[in-house]
Amino acid sequence: MERAEEIVVRGIVQGVGFRPFVHRLALRHGLRGSVRNEGGLVAIHVGGSADALDAFARVLVAEAPPLARIAELKRREAPPPEGAGFAIAESGEGEVSVGIVPDVATCPACLAEIADPAARRYRYAFTNCTDCGPRFSIVACLPYDRPSTTMAGFSMCPACRAEYDDPADRRFHAQPIACPACGPRLWLEREGTVLPCADPVTEAARLLGEGAILAVKGIGGFHLACDATNAAAVARLRARKHRPAKPLAVMADLATAETLCGLDDAARAALVHPSAPIVLLPLRPGARLAAGVAPGQRHLGLMLPYAPLHHLLLAEAGRPLVMTSGNRSSEPQAFRDDEARAGLAGIADAFLMHDRPIVRRLDDSVARIAAGRARVMRRGRGRAPLPMTLPEDFEGAPAVLAMGAEVKSAFCLTRGRNALLSHHLGDLDEPATADAFAKAHADYAAIFRHTPEAVAVDLHPGSRASRDGAALAREKGLPLVAVQHHHAHIAAVLAEAGWRRDQGAVIGVALDGLGLGTDGTIWGAEILACDYRAMTRLARLAPIPLAGGDAAAREPFRVLLAHLDAALGRAAVDAHPGLAALFSGKPVATLRAMMDKGLNAPPASSAGRLFDAMACLVGRAPDRLSHEGEAAMGLEAAAFGHRAAPYPFEIRTTEGPDGAALQELNPGPLWRAALADLAAGRASGEIAAAFHEGVATAFADAAADLAQARGLPAVALSGGVMQNAILLEAMQRRLAARGLAVLLSAEAPANDGGLALGQAAVAAARLMAGDG
CATH class of the missing domain: 3.30.70.100 (Alpha-Beta Plaits)
Structure with a gap:
C-alpha cells in the first residue's frame, strides 16, 4: 500500500x-x-x-x-x-534559514576537465559543477537558483543546458554552469585599454615573469599578484601598497607548497579543505622565496589555488605567486571593476579581468594550525556564511543582532540555535570599512530575512559598532544588551564548544589588547568565572599606564618603559647600561610626566601590550609599528623552535577599582630575569621562549587553581593573544595536566572577529532568563 x-x-x-x-x-x-x-x-x-x-x-x-x-x-x-x-520543481517562497553554502574550491573532476585538451572546457577559467565553484559571492537572494545569481546574464548554450537538465550529470542543476561558448570571459587590460592577446592567462603569466604586478579579479574580490621569488617585484609591491613589513600571502600548488613549508597531516588537511584558506605554516630553511615576502618571520601565509583561473595562472607562471588583498593600505579589498581600476591604479601594472559580477566582497579566510587542528583567524571566503549551531538549550531564543567590535569587525545574526557570523569586514575607524559594514549587515538581513528582537553591543559606548547598534535599537524600539568585551570572548568559545546554559560556569582566560571593563578601567589580561549570563573577574595582569593612550599600541617603547619602571624603579632603569641605547632619543621624561599626572595615560592590564614590550626589549619590534600584531609576531618568530624554563611572575592579592578582591599577576620578576639574561648575552630567541613559557605558566596555573577552588571543570581560552600558537599550546598542555577540560575556538576567530558570536550568545541567554 x-x-x-x-x-x-x-x-x-x-x-x-x-x-x-x-x-x-x-x-x-x-x-x-x-x-x-x-x-x-x-x-x-x-x-x-x-x-x-x-x-x-x-x-x-x-x-x-x-x-x-x-x-x-x-x-x-x-x-x-x-x-x-x-x-x-520550481523553487518556492518561504522563511529563509541561515543555510547557504560558501564558495567552494575547484573539485578534482573539474580540474581534470580543464587539463584535458579533448574536453569542452579545456583551459576554461570558469569551470564548475555541483561540488565546487562560486556560491555566496554570486548569489543576490534566496532561493539559490540561476536567476538569483550573477550568472543570470549568461544564457546557457544547448550543450550546457543538456548537462543542467540531465539527472545523471554532475552539473545537473549546477547554477553557475558555463562553458567557453556561453559563459564569462577573461581579458587583460592596462589603463582601461584591453590588451590584444590570444590567451590572457598566458600573457598575464609572461608579465608576472618579467616582474610586473597584476590585479587579478577572483571569487570574492581582487588580488594583487607578483612573482614571489622576485625580490625586486615584491619590494615594488610593498612600496606601492605602503605595506612595509606585514607578511604577504603566497599561492602555490601542493607540490610547491611541500618545498616551501613543513606540512604535517593537519596542515595538508587545512590547505586542501574546500574553503581553501590562507594557512600559516612553518617556513622551510632555504625556501625559494623572496625574503621580503615574510620579513623576519618563521611562518608563511600559504594557500592553494581555489579557482580555475588560479590553477591556470600558476601553471603558466611556473612559480609561486604573491596573492595579497587588492586594496590600498587599510582600505577594504576592491571587488567591483570600476572600484579596482580607480583604487589599484598606480599599484598594478595590468589587470586580469572577467565579466562575472561579484555580489559581495569576501576576503580570503586565514587559519593556523595550533593545538592539533586548524583554527580560523579571519573568517571570509570559503567560510562565510557557514552557520554555527548554538547549544540545544538555546532552542527558541529570540533573534539577536550582535554588532561585534571596532577592529576586525564582524557581526552575528542569531535566531534560535542558528548563529550566522559574518565574514571579516575590517576596522571601523576607516570610513570605507564602516560603510562596508553597514551595507553587509543590510545585505545579510535581506538575504536571510533576519529581523532582530534585540541588539547586542560591546560595553564600550564610544566604539563605532556600539554607537551604531544603540542607534538601531532606539530606532526599532528593541532591547539593547551591552556585553563586557572579555566576557564576550569567553562566551564565543562556550557557544562554539556546545556548552549548554545549564552546565554552569567555567573559568575563562581572555588575553588580548584592550577592552573596557565593568569597573570603567581598561582590561586586557583577565581570568574570569563566567557563564553566558554573568561573569566575575578573579584575576588580572598587573596594570601599567599606557602613556599616550592609543599611541602606546603603535610605539612599544612607551609600554616597555612603564613595565621596567614598575619592575626596577626609575633610577635603576636610568642607570642600567643595557637600556641606555634602547631609550636614547625617546621622550622618556615627557612620558613619565604623563604617567605621573595621569594625563592620557590610562592604566591597563593588557596582555597584547606586554608582548609588545618584550618584543621591544629583545629587538623584535621597531620604534613605530607598521601594522597591528607586528611586535607580537616578531616575538613569536624569535621564540619558535627554542625551549626555555619559564620566567617567573609574582602572584599577589589586591583590590580592584570596584573594591573586589583580585589576584594580580605581577611580571616584575619576569623583567628582572630577562634583563639579567640580556646582560649575560643569552640569545634573544631563548629569552623570547622563556617569556612565552612564563606567561603560559602563570596564567594556566592561576586559572587551574581558581577552577579547583570553585569546583569548576573547564577552562576556556580566548582573545587575540591566544592566536599565538606557542602560548596556546603551552597553556593547553598545562591545564590538561591538571585534569581540566580546555575549551578552544576553531571556527570563530579567537580575536575580535569572533566577538559578535559571544555577544549574541550572552544577549540571548539573558533575554531567555528575563534579565536582558
Missing part, C-alpha cells in the same frame, strides 16, 4: 547538489513526487511503499552530498503526489 509524505530538510542544502541527489535517490527507491527549494530549506513531496520511504529517509542523511550539512529532517503525512515520475 502506498504512503505519501512531505519531508523537510534544513541546513546547508542549497547550492550543494542536494535536489539532484534527492532526484537520483528517489528513482533508486522507486518513489514518485518532487523536490524543490523553499526559502532556505528543501521540501520533498514523495510517495511509495512504507519500506521504501523509510529507506529513502535514512539514506538522505547517510549519503548526503559532501558539501551538505543537514541540521534537521522532519517527516509528516501528505496527500499522494500527482503523476508517475519524480521531478525537480
